[in-house]
Amino acid sequence: MKRAHAFGYIVGFVAILSLYVLVISFENNPEIGNLPYYTFRTLARISVTYLIALVTGLLFGLLAATTKTGSMILVPLFDVLQSIPILGYFPAAIIFFISAFHGAEIGLELAAILLLYTSMEWAIFFGVVGAVKSIPTNIVEAAKSFDLKGYGYIRHVVLPAIVPAIISGSTLAWGDGWFFMIAAEYITYGGKTYSLPGLGSYLAKAAYEYGDTNLAIVLLIIITILVVYINFLTWHRLTEKAGLGTYKPIFKTDWSRGLGLPAMRRLAHVPHIPRIHISFGFRHHILSASRRRIYTRIEKGMALVSVIVLVFFVTIVAKPGIPSFDDIKKSIMIPEMANLPFYTVSTLTRLTIAYFISLGIALGMGILAAERKGFALIFYPIYDIGQSVPILALFPILFISLSQVFGGRLGLEITSLTMLVADMIWYLFLNIVTAVKTIPDEIREVSQLIGMKGFKRIRHIVLPAILPAVVTGSILSWATGWNTVIFSEYMPHGTEVLWLPGLGSFLDKAALQEGNTILLGFLLLVMSGIVIAVDRFIWRKLLRKVERYGTEAM
Secondary structure: OHHHHHHHHHHHHHHHHHHHHHHHHHOOOOOHHHHHHHHHHHHHHHHHHHHHHHHHHHHHHHHHHHOHHHHHHHHHHHHHHOOOOHHHHHHHHHHHHHHHOOOOHHHHHHHHHHHHHHHHHHHHHHHHHHHHHOOOHHHHHHHHHOOOOHHHHHHHHHHHHHHHHHHHHHHHHHHHHHHOHHHHHEEEEOOEEEEOOOHHHHHHHHHHOOOOHHHHHHHHHHHHHHHHHHHHHHHHHHHHHHOOOOEEEEEEEEEHHHOOHHHHHHOOOOOOOOOEEEEEEEEEOOOOHHHOOOOOHHHHHHHHHHHHHHHHHHHHHOOOOOOOHHHHHHHHOOHHHHHHHHHHHHHHHHHHHHHHHHHHHHHHHHHHHHHOHHHHHHHHHHHHHHOOOOHHHHHHHHHHHHHHHHOHHHHHHHHHHHHHHHHHHHHHHHHHHHHHHOOOHHHHHHHHHOOOOHHHHHHHHHHHHHHHHHHHHHHHHHHHHHHHHHHHOEEEEOOEEEEOOOHHHHHHHHHHHOOOHHHHHHHHHHHHHHHHHHHHHHHHHHHHHHOOOEEEEO
């Protein structure tokens, strides 16, 4: 097995090297000779940021999970921060670092690292917190009996428990880093474009500045191959070694009249079978229990204050000094502000349509992949490649292609929906597949014994089992959709700028065209409020409800 993996590594490296030689030899773009250097800069940028996120996520996660004060402060704070769309405050961070370093490249580099860090940190932090909180009580009591405290408790109890969570969180964090790569390396603010050497900025320039769609597609293929190869080289292997499972099933049965499974087999052909009560419960490690709990009033207050302070900071970093009331009023009370309700409804409608499309596809693919090996052989490679494609890097290529067929405005609308679906679907698919595969074998056998097949089996067995996973995947996919909608509602097109009615495009115009940091901060506050409200009043309530969901099979 080790030789097979080593052979795969070597073949993959040679294939990538050969691809680079071919592209550099046959592509006539003036920057093509810098492709290896751009690759190194992007890999170094993402790797350094990941290491920072890993260290801080581990330290903050352990602090939040093992101390009452840390839990009360850090968990609600990080929960609120991860709900704020990253791309909303990134333009202000760009200006802050540029001003602080007087336009030097190090300022842009730090701004890019900040964006990548905030995209990576949450998965690692919440993974660590959830893993520590999930340590069985008997293990904790045994550690106390052996007087394990401090470093000894961390080393012998906590660290072994959090290794799978660190790997799963790192896998998500690494993918999120590639997702935001193009946004971190190529940004426009106040009518001026800033870029860093890297694969993301080179792809953006190929699409926006050079108008070379073929080069943009080649770069996207290279990026995707790199991501797939690195995943195969590292995360897949680490996941296998850790024996990582996304869910841990809890199976409870209450057989009527005291019957067990052997008795059920004997009675399989008896005309009248007593009712069987079956209940499912699934615990999800990606969305840990710490992110599902109900916060106290103090924690809610601290979280609210954190949001206000962050938005205030975003507002003033790019415009030093505390703005006066007249400045705030002048910046916010612009004629376009009257369209804010319409923009809000438009964005929510766009997200909702994309979500239901993603859910429908993910349900079909997920159930088929988990139930039929033939479909699994098709869908799993699609998932592995699809979730490896940096969606934001796909945007300019997809828009250029669709705009040639449907025109600029309609092409942008279709591009936005396609981007949202391509971004949201993978969280749903992964959660659904894993939930179906972890349905206990006893339940599968019982359903076969009583002749439950087809749609009836899906309705009474599969759907109740995957409901928690569907809601969990929905929380994650809905959250990531907000960043995509900011990016996809606004598009430079030749000598004009195309935009779709929505909060994302309104925020983009405030940042990219006008450089209005006060309006940017206000819109960021509005968007964050909507994200948090939807999360609290819809998704979290649904999740608590479906986790108690029970099914009854005849």
